[in-house]
Amino acid sequence: MSNPLFDPQIYDLIPAQVKVLDLGCGSGELLAHLSKKKSIRGYGIDLNEANIQACVRKRIRVYQSTIESALTRFSDNSFDIIILSQTLQEMRDPLWVIEQSLRVGQTAIVSFPNFAYWQIRLQLLMGKVPKTKHLPYSWHDTPNIRIITIADFEAICQTNGIQIERSFSYSNFNTSISASPSNFWSQGAIYFLKKGGKND
Amino acid sequence: MMFIETQYFQGFFPPHELKLASGETLGPITLAYETYGSLNTDASNAILVCHALSGNARLAHRSAENPDQLGWWDSYVGKGKAIDTDRFFVICINTIGGCSGSTGPSSIDPKTQQPYRLTFPVITIFDMVRSQKALIDHFGIQQLYAVVGGSMGGMQALEWAIQYPELVTRCIPIASTYSLPPQAMAFDAVGRHAITSDEIWKKGQYDSEDSDQMKGLSIARMIGHITYLSDESLKAKFGRKLQEKNDYGYNFDTEFQIESYLKYQGDKFVSRFDANSYLYLTKALSYFDLEKSYGSLENAFQNCRSRFLLIAISSDWIYPPEQSRKIVDVLIGLDKEVAYCQIESSVGHDAFLIHNEVLIGTINGFLES
Known part of the structure; x- marks a missing residue:
């Protein structure tokens, strides 16, 4: 699958020459x-x-x-941007990871698959653990140990004073980006997060 | 079969002696070195490999005088290997203070025409690097493609990147550290005590015919050797197995395989290594502390222009990965170009000397990039 963060609509929002930390960078693409x-x-x-x-x-x-160990090592505001591209659902303590990301970085860009996507809901309704193009795993071999939905993610940001600066959704059929992610129609979502109470 | 000859460089003739960190001077200095591959016309393909405590200039291949023995890093250096000698001109220099051809405590002091022994000045990692620089200059090399080294060699690689930022394009310290941790200092101190309490040692003035009887040096090597391995590797290699008998002899003979192995390692080492060199080199390790030398690690690395690849061994408890990670943290803080790789191995510190596909692939990938 092509990473929705490759979409110019997303990376164009990243200023040039900033210092970026990609948590779970894979092969570095x-x-x-x-x-x-x-x-x-x-x-x-x-x-x-x-x-x-x-x-x-x-x-x-x-x-x-490990992402957790690395995060504890960096001092406050060591980076301009922290990227969590499709890794949040693999974290044991996703909220801690987000909070630490916002400690070591100014902005966190988080993307994750939306488990409330209509196709997933349909599969659950049929009594099966969902599999989609973006979530190809079976229940026993999935690295995704956290079930995230857009609604739940936004709620936890609000509860914990994490400011959502921008949000996008991407759909199943292509990686076109649209603002204001729908919890039903979005395959996944991308958020630009900031520390709460600060508007810098 | 290709044999590489050890070559000798002489420099630092008076009045241009090497000024040492201690304030003393050393010169003239002989450096024993070997080269592999050929230097290209613009002298841009040279890689310096720095050896560890017990190493020497014989990096790879076999020597004419000892054809059974491969160089200490033969798995990594050669045609088509991680450091490809078809492409690179690879240099390995026996360190000063050592005993494999370069000026050390067993060399003749030209002032007295007697071996230096303990009149040899105490040297540091910094001094080793500055002596090596003379040979690099001699080759007309303005830029080293890479400086690579494990353990003590890694310390030298770091000091190279710090001292000569414009010279070192790539720096690869493996299983190394920014300062010798107190636990490692402790083991080295015990090793030195073993040597200095050996009757045969005679305050460094031991008779040369006794040199292969140095029990103290043998013990020092045994202690060192334990620290280079891991509990897991000892379990796998020897377990609690007895060497010859089927049951305990209820005496103090060498009974267990691990005892016999250590004794063999100790004895083998005594036959090729100078006890005084061991004192000097372990002292150089103990003095290695970049934080003290430069005020802080940030200060130490601030002006570095090398691209760094730090490699640590997961089971290395004497130069633990944490030591390398701290360097990486500082380099990231300084916006330097750095990669950190932690090799999963149960072998312990010495894993970097043994054929390891991940280590080979990572070093090769870094050199290609």
Whole structure:
């Protein structure tokens, strides 16, 4: 699947030359893309050794670590932007990860699959654990240990004083971006988050 | 079969002796080194590999005098290997203070025509690097494609990147540290005590015919060797197995396989290593502390222009991954180009000396990028 963060509508919102930390950077595609398009100074965190090697080969700055361990190591506001691209649903403590991201970075860009998407609801109604193009796993082998819906995500941001600066949804049929994500029609969503109580 | 000859460089003749960190001077200095591959016309393909405590200039291949013995990093350096000698000109220099051809405590002091022994000045990692720089200059190399090293060699690689920012394009410290952790200092101190309490050592003035009888050095090596391995690797390799008998002898003979292995390692080391060199080199390790030398790690790395690849070994408890990660944290804070890779291995510190596909792939990928 193509990463919705590759959409120019999204990365155009990232200022040039900012310092970016990509949590769960995989083989470094997104960082390579952002470096090319926006001249960012990017660092990636990943645990998988094949991913680390792929990043090293591409000259991506990469740090082999768990996301949790890496986050505890950085001091406040070390980065301009923290990216959590399709990784939040794999975290044991997603709220902590978001809060730490907003501690070490000014802005967090979070994308995740919406488990309240209508196709998923339909499959659950049929009594099966849902599988979609974006969620191809079975119940026993999925890395996605947290079920996130757009409604629940927005609620937890509100409860915890996390400011939603911008939001987008992407659909099942293409990766076109539309503002104001629908909990029913959106395959997934992208949020630009800021620390609450601050408008800098 | 290709044999590489050890070569010798001489420099730092008076009055241009090397000024050491201690304030003393050393010169003239002989550096024993080996090179692999050829230097290209613009001298842009040179890689310096720095060896660890017990290493030497024999990086790869076999030597004519000892054809059974492969160089200490033969798995990584050679045609088509992680450091490809078809592409790169690879240099490995025996460190000063050592005993494999470069000036060290067993060398003759030209002033007295006697071996230096303990009159050899105490040296640091910084001094080692500055002596190596003379050979790099001698080759007319303005830019090193990479400086690579494990353990003590990694310390040298770091010091190279700090001291000569414009020279070092890539820096690869493996299983290394920014300062020797107190636990490692402790083991080295015990090793030195073993040597200095050996009757044969005679305050460093031991008779050369006794040099292969140095029990103290053997013990020091045994202690060191334990720290380079891991509990898991010892379990897998030896377990509690007895060497020869089927049951305990209820005496103090060397009974267990692990005992016998350590004794073998100790004895083998004594036959090739100088006890005084061991004192000097472990002291250089103990003095290594970039925070003290430069005020802080931020200060140390601030002007570095190298691209860094730090590699740590998951089971390394003597130079634990945390030591490398702290360097990475600082480099990220300084916006430097850095990658950090933690090799999953149960072998312990010495994993970097053994063939490891991930290590090979990562080093190779970094050199290609």
